[in-house]
Amino acid sequence: MIKTKDLIKTVSTSEGELQILQPVNFSVEAGESIAIIGASGSGKSTLLGLLAGLDTATSGEIWLDGAPLHDLDEEARAQLRGEKVGFIFQSFMLVPSLTALENIMLPAEIIGLDNPKARALEVLKQVGVEHRAGHYPNQLSGGEQQRVAIARAFITSPKILFADEPTGNLDAHNSHNVESLLFDLNKQSNTTLILVTHDPELAKKCDRQLAMTAGELVEVTPNQDNLGSSKTEHQNNPASHDQEASV
């Protein structure tokens, strides 16, 4: 479903070029759930941005459901996102001047789905905030806002869901509810989930965990408590022979 090849991201700073992603090579199968974990500033959100086509890599390839994301321009990437990708953010990112229902309808309308309202009402019911349909985001609690965001992410039945610290702004109780909801819906719709978090408990709920440290991505084996590297794919990837950490 997702495959990257020698993905590099460098940025210009006043002190010269700074490579914030070392060459990253990994692939994700359809229906898999992957957690990308790491400390703040390790580059995990940068990677998420690249995988979702929100940003462009300095070099390397990204294949998303067979589409060469690295070859697409902004417009084509937007179209691809609309059709195949769903998003959940730490700060919810709801449009403040649209109601909960309208926020959920938005992606469906953008790609021109039929009956966006009926679909939105359905998913709203699934996330359990149908009684808040007509409320604006600032009238909702954090937990409710994130439920609406989850509903918005699922309305287009995306093949891939990107979640950036989905519980980062929530208390323990709400975090737990949102997590359950996210994984339940994910399972139901067989969506590929890429989840960025620094919460090890949340990460454990995913099929695989990848750890990001200073721009390097390594797979965390299920029996490992500490971050370590697995060279399982290394041998299959001659292009990254010289790389210290490829997955």
Next chain:
Amino acid sequence: MISMSSVRAKNMPRQLAWRLFKHEAKRGELSIILFAIILSVAAVLSLSLFSERLQGALTDRSAEFIAADRQLSARNPIDPAWITQAQTFSLATAEQVSTRSMAFANDELALVDLRAVSDTYPLKGNIKLAPELFATGAATTQIPKRGEAWIDSRLFQLLGLVIGDNIELGDATFTVTQILSEIPDGGFSVFNADPMVLINHQDIAATNVTGPGSRVNYKAYFTGENSDLDDYFDALSPQLDRQIHRWLSVQDDTSPIGESVARAEQFFLLASLLAIVLAAVAIGVAAQRYAQRHFDPVAIMKTLGASTNTIRKVYLYQISFIAILGIMLGAVVGFVLQQIVVSALADTVEVSLQVWYWRPMLIAIFTGSVCALLFCLYPLLGLFSIPPLRVLRRDISATFSSRGGQYITAGGAILLLMWVYSQNLKISLILFVSGLILVGLLLGATFGLIALGRVLGKGRMGAWQLAWARIKRRSLDNSVQLISFALTIMLLLVVLVMRNDIVQQWRDQLPQGTANYFLANVTQEQRPKLVEHFAKNGIDTDGLYPVSRGRFVKVNDELIRTDISKEDEDTTNETRRGLGREANLTWDTVLQSGNEIIAGQWHDQWTPQNSTLPEGVFPVSIEERVGERMRIGMGDELTFNIGSEIVTVQVTSVRTVNWQTMQPNFFFVLHPEAMSQFRASYITSFYLPPERKPELTKLMAPFASVTMFDVDARINQVRSIIDQVSAAIEFILVLVLVAGSLVLVAQVQASMDERQRELAILRTLGAKGMMIRLSVIYEFLIIGSVAGFMAALANEVSLYLLQTNVFQMQSSLHLEYWVIAPVTGAVVVGLLGAASCWRLLSMNTQVLLRKML
């Protein structure tokens, strides 16, 4: 399987835009930008509609002075085909033939100003008839019937006539049937004003006074739509001979009224232009804020798959919805506002009864659209360029950002609007360049302020230090804010000071107690008696001036061809011959009030003994403008024939004369030595309060031979127009002040939004409310006072340029505003800042933080 509809996708941007528009309008999020558009449209519409109506009324009033909208004056009979042609242009026409002629009655004769008018005369204004001699006249719609003559009160006295008597004019005899009080274009000249006789146009031929050798003035009058009048003039002008014909429109009226109206029109134009600029600034501020608020929604939509094209459509639709609603509401508000003002001022200000004009409406719509489009363009371009990555990294802003481009577009839009609206590049450029100078100064001031802040903001962190820290950190935003505050204050100052100066100069022209009667032909013997008699009756005369008529003979060695030119002095004086064959000469060693020597030396120092002039040559002081027209300057020798004596004088001084003062004024003032051998008659003027008017006949009874001119009606007319225009200007001032204040509110509001996050953080960190409030107040006080000071500076520059180049007024420094502007700026901006801050800080921190999300 997901089903998609292309129709739905196509309509999506409009539907989404409508939905966003509806919700945002309901939640008050559009209020500032909507309000700015409403303000611009309402201000422009109400100002221009009101000024159109007022100008309509004033032009009508002024038109009365030429008895029509346009007047063609000629020395030869006007071709009847031209009159017929005018009628094909849907113009109303009238005709008048005038000449000076002798009138005979009761074995007496008098020189009269004979006017023969056609049935439709006057096209504007009224002929007024008096019920008894010298009484106030009442309007009539009639003209004399054939064989009838309506004559001036003075002529009744001079010829000893009563109603029903006959009077001979040339070869024809007329019956006197009415006492003529005034005609609209009767003119207003103290000298040479012969009593007027009005007869029917068809009778003029029978008098035979218009034959060869006589000096006759033919006039044709036209009224109609301006465009028709202009078209007619364009068609007629190839046939006009400048030597013979003179085309006169209301705008050419150089009387005090004409000048007042012209100046008022310029003021309205200026005020409207400033209203446009104010509105544009408001829209610019609001659009910037609007775009910033939509950074996140755009990033979200792009993340969710919306193409840039879709985003573009959504926001262009939304801006269109806002602009349309703003323009509609603005039009309603503007119209109602203007109507309220018209009703409120109904007693003072006369406006046209026509309540609707298309031009102001079109201008208002054009202004609203251009402002919305051009001022939103750059913020929107920035908005469209927001990358979707912002959803992950909130610090990412618009990738398209060109402040330079934004300023050029905004400046260009303002200049375009000003130019289109005023059709006066000069006035537009003056304001625009002043604005640019101000912007430059302010940018410099901002950096100065930051440098100052480093010094003043030192010490332990308190409200004062916090204020300076914010000014320093937000230097770029502050410079934009400072510029918009200062621009607003400057525009308000310009309107305020211009209004004060204009109204003051008008009032100065005709202070209370301005002479309303003139006396002429007072003999030397009558002079002391008259002074005594008037003093006894408690009436002051403005001094008695000796007058003698002198015929021009030579200027230096050049003979004046008086035999060819038979013009009188009250007519055109375009060439050296132009002053006419005779001039009214006076003599004195005391310089009259309202006169100022601009070259040479006044007579008071001159004596025959210390004279440096040739033997038998005396000094003369000439009025500046007549000198220019006749090409006479310092040192030129003028020779007059007075009686049968020759008097030679040399120009030893040049004077400016304030012709607006209602006192006798003279082109030529000689030294008394030059005139010692001549008998003089005297003229004077005096003020008689209206309630004492009935005493007039008694007052003048001992001086039957003295000629009296009643200019009371004229003065009242001028004064009432000045009062009207002043009241109207007051309204415009208030409107511009309100508009300006609202712009300030919008600006403070917009900047408070930006400060909200910081306030929330400070609050969360436990900063005391009072400290935050004080820091905001200090910050706004500092910005307000700097903006006020800069505005005062720029105000002087623009006032100087406007007053000297556009309004033809004396310009002076307005030092009081150098203090008033910074203080007012600080207080108003500080208070507005404090009020907005109070509102924010009255919310609990939780709400404040949530508002940030």
